[in-house]
Amino acid sequence: MKILYIIFVLDIFFSFLESVTSFRLPISPFSQYVTFFGRENSLNDIAFNGVITYPTGFHWNPNNLATTLAIIFPFFLIIKKHISKYMVLSVIFLIIVSTSSRANMISVVIIFLIYLIWYKKRLFLKLCPLFLLLLILINFQPLKVDNIYINSFYDSINSIKEDFNNSNEINSISVRKQLIEDAIAIFIETKGIGIGGGGTKAIDGSLGTGAALHNFWLEILVESGIVFFLIFVFWYLTVMIKLYIVAKNSKNTLLINYSTSCLLSLIGFIFGAVSVSSAIYLLPMWILFGFSIATINNFEREKKERLYQYENISTN
Template sequence: MSLTSSRANYIAILLGLIFWFLFLTSRRVKRYIIVLLLIFSTLAIILVPQKIYSGFNSIFSLLSTISNVTEGSSMQIRINLIKNSMQFIAESFGFGIGTGNSEHYMQLFGKYPTHTIINIHNWWIEMMVNYGIFIFIGYLLIYFGLIFYLYKIFKDAAGNSRMIAEALCSALVAFFLASISPSSQITLNYLWLLFAFAIGFINYWRSANLSSINPINRRKTNERNVRTNMEEI
């Protein structure tokens, strides 16, 4: 991230931290974090003010380029890549142009100038262009479903399972923006490992939870039946 100066990655990390702070920490932990941040920020400003200023200045300068949409700028090229992609989707009636064809179409049929950049650089748009709207919607359902189940596990679990759910949930949330930085995600192993680990952990939790809950449910049902029978007698 520091080598490529990726703005999307900076924002993705910030998004993941905000999600973790708001939804995955207790009130007591939130208070501790705020107090520690105030203490360390005060000490850093007092001891190394120049480095703090230089760091914030670099970050703000990098993020300020997002608003630069002049012709030939990075943001303008990304916007035109998305415009061309929407054009391809419309012309294919939402069914997509086929796996791996986005660069070929971008090079030959793109109406908006991308200055020799033919890779979409956006995982979500790339998925929709190549595979169509219906597969894209299915992928979104799986993605948000994983986040939902992991958050639910985080609320119900304890110990190591709670920590694993917390880490996976935060990683998937951060992935939403981090995935628009690389040229392509489909060949990156860690993407599929993340999804596989999340699905595997959810299945493990459900299996372990069902095996531990079912006997309890049966016992409660038996107790209710006994009470009902006693009342009838």
């Protein structure tokens, strides 16, 4: 965990620099050096104004970065040092806003609300008026302010409201809606058997061949079929339930913190998984799955040790 914390803190640091300056890691698609890594740059797709320029961190892509930050968000949420904790959380949210990843904005807000309800009920009640005010501001945006982050946040929220009500306008959400419709059509055509791993890349739908679904859950359903999809969803829910049991019953503070973080992260990932083009190659997701299983196994080991100690005491 210490090694992972160091890696992710560095990731946050460089991503923050990319959010507020024109600095770019060489692997960024907006760097002139990315061609050395066998990738094409996207310098023509964005104007460098030195303020906000789609950060990518260690992940090549803004959506991958945003989903990764949403995954690690709960692990910083459980840190006891309040000042440093809320500083890091604020920076993470600012970076996610900079990526314009709507799904992950929703993800971290839901994670934070569940955390407050679970651990800080009094604070949640005190903050309820603020949440209501934010909802009002989201629905009735005031005059544009001279802050690119606030405007980016408003634009992302407004696009969610407007794009789902306007199917004629071509934008990111309307494109994804069409991809979902094409994928569902293929799923029905194959009678739920699935088209094989990576098959969605070859869907020749209304938007043409090779477009990524940007929906991990639908990707599993269409590629692997209904049987594997249900097995995976059952496994996912089982892991979440077991983590909740660990958080409620463990006597080890470290296990409680890890299980809580993993559970909140898995809840947030339900939403964040529709942001990346494909989560199959997203390493932080696999780290989360593995760490969740390890935490559950450590709890089982802890129970056996407690039982063994109890039996020894009883025998003596």
